[in-house]
Structures are given as structure tokens and as C-alpha cells.
Amino acid sequence: MFKKIRDLAIFSLPAEAEKGITEVRRQEALLKTGALQNAILNSANFSSIATDEKGVIQIFNVGAERMLGYTAADVMNKITPADISDPQEVIARAKALSAELETPIEPGFEALVFKASRGIEDIYELTYIRKDGSRFPAVVSVTALRDAQGTIIGYLLIGTDNTARKRAEEALLKAGALQRAIFNSANFSSIATDAKGVIQIFNVGAERMLGYTAADVMNKITPADISDPQEVIARAKELSAELETQIEPGFEALVFKASRGIEDIYELTYIRKDGSRFPAVVSVTALRDAQDAIIGYLLIGTDNTARKQIEVEQKLLDQRLRDQQFYTRSLIESNIDAIMTTDPSGIITDVNKQTESLTGCTRDELIGAPFKNYFTDPERAEAGIKRVLSEKKVSDYELTVRDRDGKETVVSYNATTFYDRDRKLQGVFAAARDVTERKRLDQVLQENNIELESAKFVAEKANLAKSAFLSSMSHELRTPLNAILGFAQLLEVGSPPPTAAQIVRLNQIIKAGWYLLELINQILDLAVIESGNLSLSREPVSLIEVMRECQALIEPQAQQRGIQLNFLPFDHTWFAHADRTRVKQALINLLSNAIKYNREQGTITVEFTASTPERIRISIKDSGEGLPPQKLMQLFQPFNRLGQENGAEEGTGIGLVVTKQLVELMGGTIGVESTVGVGSKFWIELIRDVMPQLPTGDPLSSELTQPARPNAAPRTLLYVEDNPANLMLVEQIIQEHPHIRMLSAHDGNLGIAVARTHLPDVILLDINLPGISGFQVLKILREDPLTAHIPVLAISANAMPRDVETGLEAGFFRYLTKPIKVHEFIEALNMALELAETGLNGSIRPSGQ
Numbered sequence: 001m002f003k004k005i006r007d008l009a010i011f012s013l014p015a016e017a018e019k020g021i022t023e024v025r026r027q028e029a030l031l032k033t034g035a036l037q038n039a040i041l042n043s044a045n046f047s048s049i050a051t052d053e054k055g056v057i058q059i060f061n062v063g064a065e066r067m068l069g070y071t072a073a074d075v076m077n078k079i080t081p082a083d084i085s086d087p088q089e090v091i092a093r094a095k096a097l098s099a100e101l102e103t104p105i106e107p108g109f110e111a112l113v114f115k116a117s118r119g120i121e122d123i124y125e126l127t128y129i130r131k132d133g134s135r136f137p138a139v140v141s142v143t144a145l146r147d148a149q150g151t152i153i154g155y156l157l158i159g160t161d162n163t164a165r166k167r168a169e170e171a172l173l174k175a176g177a178l179q180r181a182i183f184n185s186a187n188f189s190s191i192a193t194d195a196k197g198v199i200q201i202f203n204v205g206a207e208r209m210l211g212y213t214a215a216d217v218m219n220k221i222t223p224a225d226i227s228d229p230q231e232v233i234a235r236a237k238e239l240s241a242e243l244e245t246q247i248e249p250g251f252e253a254l255v256f257k258a259s260r261g262i263e264d265i266y267e268l269t270y271i272r273k274d275g276s277r278f279p280a281v282v283s284v285t286a287l288r289d290a291q292d293a294i295i296g297y298l299l300i301g302t303d304n305t306a307r308k309q310i311e312v313e314q315k316l317l318d319q320r321l322r323d324q325q326f327y328t329r330s331l332i333e334s335n336i337d338a339i340m341t342t343d344p345s346g347i348i349t350d351v352n353k354q355t356e357s358l359t360g361c362t363r364d365e366l367i368g369a370p371f372k373n374y375f376t377d378p379e380r381a382e383a384g385i386k387r388v389l390s391e392k393k394v395s396d397y398e399l400t401v402r403d404r405d406g407k408e409t410v411v412s413y414n415a416t417t418f419y420d421r422d423r424k425l426q427g428v429f430a431a432a433r434d435v436t437e438r439k440r441l442d443q444v445l446q447e448n449n450i451e452l453e454s455a456k457f458v459a460e461k462a463n464l465a466k467s468a469f470l471s472s473m474s475h476e477l478r479t480p481l482n483a484i485l486g487f488a489q490l491l492e493v494g495s496p497p498p499t500a501a502q503i504v505r506l507n508q509i510i511k512a513g514w515y516l517l518e519l520i521n522q523i524l525d526l527a528v529i530e531s532g533n534l535s536l537s538r539e540p541v542s543l544i545e546v547m548r549e550c551q552a553l554i555e556p557q558a559q560q561r562g563i564q565l566n567f568l569p570f571d572h573t574w575f576a577h578a579d580r581t582r583v584k585q586a587l588i589n590l591l592s593n594a595i596k597y598n599r600e601q602g603t604i605t606v607e608f609t610a611s612t613p614e615r616i617r618i619s620i621k622d623s624g625e626g627l628p629p630q631k632l633m634q635l636f637q638p639f640n641r642l643g644q645e646n647g648a649e650e651g652t653g654i655g656l657v658v659t660k661q662l663v664e665l666m667g668g669t670i671g672v673e674s675t676v677g678v679g680s681k682f683w684i685e686l687i688r689d690v691m692p693q694l695p696t697g698d699p700l701s702s703e704l705t706q707p708a709r710p711n712a713a714p715r716t717l718l719y720v721e722d723n724p725a726n727l728m729l730v731e732q733i734i735q736e737h738p739h740i741r742m743l744s745a746h747d748g749n750l751g752i753a754v755a756r757t758h759l760p761d762v763i764l765l766d767i768n769l770p771g772i773s774g775f776q777v778l779k780i781l782r783e784d785p786l787t788a789h790i791p792v793l794a795i796s797a798n799a800m801p802r803d804v805e806t807g808l809e810a811g812f813f814r815y816l817t818k819p820i821k822v823h824e825f826i827e828a829l830n831m832a833l834e835l836a837e838t839g840l841n842g843s844i845r846p847s848g849q
Contacts, residue, residue: 047138047159050145053152055080055109067138067161069131080109081157086127086135093126100262102244113155116142123265125162137162189280189301192287195294197222197251209280209303211273222251223299228269228277235266255297258284267304279304337431338411341418344427346371346385358411358432360404371430376400376408388415388428401432410436529661536582536665537768537796539723540575540689543608543616546584554591562601570608574616577689578666580723581770587618589659590682594622597680615668616688621681627674635672636660659684692729714741715833718760720751720777721795722770730764733825748772752780755787761836762829767796767807775810782811791832 047064051057057079060072068084075084082090087107094111098104105114115122122142127135138159145154189206193199199221202214210226217226224232229249236253240246247256257264264284269277280301287296332339338355342348351366359366359374371385372378381399388394397413415430491498491506498506551567558565576583594604602623611617627635636656663670663684674680717740721727727744734740743758745751748769755763763781767774774794781787794812796803807815813835814828 045160047157049081049157049159050154051080051109051157052154055082055113055155057081058154064159067130067136067159068128074131081112082109084129085112086129089126093124112140112157113142113144116144116155117152119144128159137166187302189299191223191299191301192296193222193251193299194296197224197255197297199223200296206301209272209278209301210270216273224251224254226271227254228271231268235268254282254299255284255286258286258297259294261286270301279308281307335431337433340366340371340430340432342371342385342428342430344389344425346382346428349427355432358401358403358409358434360407374401374403376402384413384415385428388417388430389425392417398435399432409434410439412438529658529665535768535773536579537723537766538577538579538666539726540692541578541580541583542691543570543574543576543583543618544572545724546580546587547606550584550587550591553588554595557592558595558604561595561598563595563598564601564603566603566605568605568607573691574608574610575689575691576616576686578668578686579768582662582666583686586659586662586684587620589655590620590684593655594620594624594680594682598622598624610688611685614688615685617683617685619681619683621679623679626676626678626680627672628676632672632674636670714739715762715836716741716743716758716760717762717764717829718743718745718751718754718758719764720745720748720769720774721764721766722746723766726766726795746770748774748777751777752787755781755790756784759786760790762832763790763792764795765792765812767794767798778811789836791835793828793832 045063047067048059048061049057049064050059056077057075058077060070060075065071070084090111091107094105094107097111097114101114105111112126113122123139124142125137125139128138129135139162140157140159143156143158144152145156147153187205189209190201190203191199191206192201198219199217200219202212202217207213212226232253233249236247236249239253239256243256247253254268255264265281266284267279267281270280271277281304282299282301285298285300286294287298289295332352335352335354338358339352340348340355341350348366348369348371351363355366356363361374366374372381375381377400384394384397384399387397393416395414397415399411399413401409401411403409411432412435413430413432415428418426418429420426491502547567551565555565591604591606598604604623605619605621607619607621609617609619660670663686666686668684668686670682670684672680672682717734719727719730719742721730721744731742734742743754743760745754748771751763751765751769754760765774765777769777774796778792778794781790781792791813792811794807794815796807796815796817798817804815804817813832816825816828
């Protein structure tokens, strides 16, 4: 980036004297502090003031503006930091440094940067004076800025507002709490020694940092004994050279400055009791008695590990930043696109090798030339630049490049604007890619897509036709089959009774009829599932109730084959979140297969387990022949009977397919384990649900609306629901209320018939019903003058906000969700009974519903 700045500066000022170039390079050097400087200069939390080597302010960041009240324009190239500092403190600092360093230092800017100019780390306190004349204490860190040859080209003064700390120190000192806070703090080590350096106080912070107890060190060792010996020797040498006096390695080197009244903060490595090391920042203060004689020293240390790590990381970052220019240029040159930049007027300022290849011109020839000159349509190319400047970005803007020899290439032009750090527009960054081959491929793909769309349409049409045919044929076959089975059963029990030979024939007709009905139902299920129109009613399903029903249906079939059914005991409170009818269908399919493909006199074991806290597994294990692995892989393929087509057992090969799809639609899974010669175990896993809770006690008795008159006829509630458990729950909620009479219907058509016959006061209607849905039932009731006035409450396991909104929009008086909340159910029923009493139309809903 800095190279770009230098190149642009030199290019844009070709006639400037060497002095101007030197100034640009000096400013560039100031900028080369990398991303750390960016963070400092952009921070509003502390002031960053950079000067030239004479102290004149060159940079004045937002933090400095916020703290001091000046704008950058007020001070840059006008004053030095000494001009905004307390003059008396500057004079005092000059005197103190002159005495400390034994060299005359003039008051003014020199006093603020003298140590930094000699390469000495310098952090001090002084008072800054704001533009409005007010003052505040600040802690200032000074760093000399040097060029590549080590020559000082300026200074950086970073300041933080020290007002809060000063006030806190004053308050603590007045209360006598500062000393107690230091010695009781676990956040930093406080080590006090006598005049000879023997440790007298070793606070909890020192214990925590160093691993020693106070008893381990007090009156035994000096702080030098827990410091890196090589660093102590090095410090003694440095101080001897700096202060021109011989200083012995050891404790003296750690406290020499403090013993001479010089503020001393330094870094060294402490050694813990276990031998591990950590870097620390140590502040040393001489302790004096009333006669000003030194009676000991206080060394306050903080763990400097984190800062050291940051410094290491910063060095790595600086190295990466130095490499960034090289990487950026390499990236631009290695790009497959032709990369170029222009100024806002469309003059090329930089290009890569691909641009040279595309145009047949060298980089020197391209830079400084108008961008539009290299295209067959210069006006369109110029319009592209203007469009980028107005819209900030342009994508897939096609242009045709003409090279030096007249060759033309179609390119896709993508560009964006770019800015300097002050958000000043610098120009346009553009990439042009040769799209000649892509345009040819697009044409081929377009032709292929047309063919694919046509094939997809034909396939979808064929699939819909298949599903429609299966559904239609299943319904068409069901009608005559009902007649065949019905009349066969009438003949079986008719008078005169059939002969023995006729009974055998009738049994064959009835058996074949029921089997044919099973096949038709499976085909219909498969058609409905494949069409995506299968409706599920998910709610808590009692697994013990479903399994009892399955056992009653399947035991006669097992007894005919002499097969023993074993239902292992399980927790009867287990409920699954599923569609009761479809769970039963899936289990009947698996149990029927276990009987059909079992041995004579074989066994079937049904087991329930909690595979996870959220899922229940139902396993059905048979003692049949078992399946080899290659057949297991084909098990759930439609119409694949795994070689049993010519066997004694009838079947179509779609029962397991339907079972798998039903289980997965309910959020479950299905699997199988099989061993040849031993048998197979099929299992399904369903989502676990909580057992519905029935209300206890009598509080509900008084909550239901009572008849308006003592001798009034009972009120009637019609509940249309296909799930027995839900019917039982509502029955038990209202069974103690003789003024409420409940009717029930297990499907929508029967519900409509009961409503027209008995004209109930209120109707409770499930949404997912066999046959027609609750929405269709509501529409029919509303269109019939006999039932249009009856309030209808929806009850459904479809509980998403959109489901509720759709129900209310359809005209339900209230939309209740499962599981039933008894209080809400009673409240809704009361409101519906009150509405029925007034004779208002049931489609009117209370506000807020």
C-alpha cells in the first residue's frame, strides 16, 4: 500500500524538486508503523499526537480532539505538545531530567521527549491544558519515530486521561486505604524489604504470582533471589553505564534508582517456587522514616505475560504487514483477470501482466493513458467508468477489448470505487475476464437446459399420471369389493345355513376379499404419500393402547400358523408424538410380515425400549429364515419381493415401503437387523411425548357456565374427533356437569349429520379428520341455515401461529391447540355457551381471538 502511495505521489508530481520527494518519503516513513498505528490514530479512548523531529504536530487523532477540545486543523503544523502542557510542569521536568541525567535540558518540547530521543523508555505524568483553558492530569508515553537508517524523524506521544485515577488515589490516601488495598490485593505482588533488602512483607498477590508463602521468604531472602540472575547482572551493567557509577549485581541493582530518589519502573523475569518463569513490570519506591532516612523498599509487581504475548503477536503482525505489499502485488499479478486501476477521470494508474497480454501494450504504455482507448466502443467504456463512480459498483458489464494488432476479445468488466484512509475517492478498481469461451458454453448449456426441462416435464407428468391412476383404480376397486365381501358374509350367516362345502368356498372368497382390500389400501397409501397429500394428525398416542389393538387383530393370524406372540412388559405411561392411525398401520404391517415369513411353530417377540430420552424404539423380532446382506439393501424398494414372487406367501412388495414412508413422515426412523438361519428384527423409533394429564379435584365444577334457569334443558356439546384418548379427556373434564350433555362423532361426515339432527349448542371440531377435514366441515355447517348459528371451536395439534391465524380467518369461534390447557378450554367453552344463549352467529369472534 505504501509503495502505491509513493508511486502515485511521484507520478503525480513529476516536476517537483528533490526536496519535495524527500518530504513525501519522510511522511511515508511516519505512516509505515502499520496496523497498530491505524488502531491508535482511530481510537477515541486516548490521545495520539505525532510530531516531526522539531516537535511540530503532524498528527492529532480523534482521541486528542476529544480530550483537548482542539480540532486537528487548530494545531497541525502550528504548535508543539509543549504548548498545550502546563508550563510550570514542563520547567520542573527539565530541571529534574537535567539533574538526573547530568546534562542541561531546555524547558519546552525537548524536556518532553529527551529520554525517548536517547532510546530510553519514557512514561510520565503531566497536566494538559484544553482549548477552553481547563486542565486535566494525563499519563503520557513517548516513543521516537525512526527511519530505516535509525534517524529520528519524529515523536509519538500517547496520552490517557488520568483524572479518575488521581481522584481515586487522593480519596484512598485520605482514608488510609491505599496501603491496605495494596497489601491485601491479590491482583499484584507487594514485596516490602528492610534497608538491606531482606523481605519483610509478602502479600497475597505475591503468594499467588510466585507460589511461595509469606513464611517461605520473610526474613530469609531478597527479591533478587526470586529474579532472573542474568537479567539482574545485565541491569547492573546498564545502570552502571547510564549513571556512571559502579553498581553491584544483586538487590542493589533492583533498588539503586529508588535509593537516589529517582522514579523507577522496569521489567524483569520472576522465578516461581516451582521453577517456572513469567515477565513482570516492577515499580520500586524507597521507604523513609520521619528523618528521611531509607528504612526499606517497596516493590510492586504485575504479571506482564499478557502484554508480552501481545508484543510478540504485534511483531508478527508487523512482519505480516511488511509482507502484505509483496503479497498484494503477487495476488494481483497471479490473478487470471486483467486488473487495472484508474483515477476518477478514467486515466489508468496501474495494471497487471494480464492487462498487458490482453491489450498488447506494456505497463509503462498503459499507465497514464485513457481507459477508453483500448476498447472497440470507447463511449461505452467511458460510460462504464462513470457508472461505477455513481453506483459504487458494476458487475458483468460487457466490453470488447482491441489489442495493438487489432485482435478483439469480449470481456466481463467488474469494478468498484476505492478510497484513501480519509475516505477520499481515489478512483476505480476494475477486473476484466475473457468470457469468449464462457459465452460459447452458455449457448450450449441453454440448449441442454431446454432439453432437460422438457424431460423433467415429461417425467413429472408421467409420475402424476401414475399417482392419479393408482388412486382412481384403488377407489374404483373398493366399491365392488365391498359388495363381494358384504354378500359373502350374508351367505355365511344366512338361512338356510350353507353346507360344509359351501362354507369352505365362502371362506376362500372372504379370505381373498380381505387380502385384496389390504392390497388396495396399500396401493392407495403409496399413491397418497407419493403425491404429498397425506394428512397426519400428530398428538400424544398411548403405545399400550395401540399395541393392545394390534394384538387383538394379529393374534388369530398367528394362531393359525402356531406362532407364539411374546409382548415384553414396558412402561405403560409411554406416549409417542405421532398419528395414532398411522402408528397402528405401521405396526400391523411389521407384525403381519413377521408372521408371514416365520417358521411354523415359530416365535415373535415385541419389545419397547427408550433408545434416547427423546425417542422410543419398538422392536419386532421373528424366528424366520433371515436375510443376507445383499437382500437387506433392497428391502425397502417398491414392488421388490426379494425373490419371493413365486413363493407360497402372497404379497406385492409395497407394505414395507409404505411403512417406512409413514414412519419417516411422523419424524421417526425404521431399521432392520437380520441373520440367515436365525431370523430378523425390524424396529421403528418414534418421537417421545408426555402423557396427557387429566384434571384433578373439583375446581372445574364451578367454572363451567350454569344454566340460566333452574329448570332449563341441558346444554349440548358435540365433539368431532377420531382419537379415543382425546374423546376420553374431554368426557372426563365435563362428566361431573349434568347441565352439559356430550355427543361425539369420529369423522367429519358423521359430525355434520349429528349436528343437523341434534342441533348442539356448541361444536368442538378436530382439524385433521379422516375423510373430510375440519375446515371442510366448518364450511358445510356455515352454509346450512340449520347449523350456521352454532359456535364452532377448533381443536388441533397444528399449533404454529400461522395455523391459528388460518383457523380464525376461516370462521372458527376459537382455535384451541393440543395438548388442551384446561383453563383455556373452559374459558372458551363458557364464551361459546354464552354466545349460543344470545343466538348470535357463531362466525363472530370475540376481540383479540
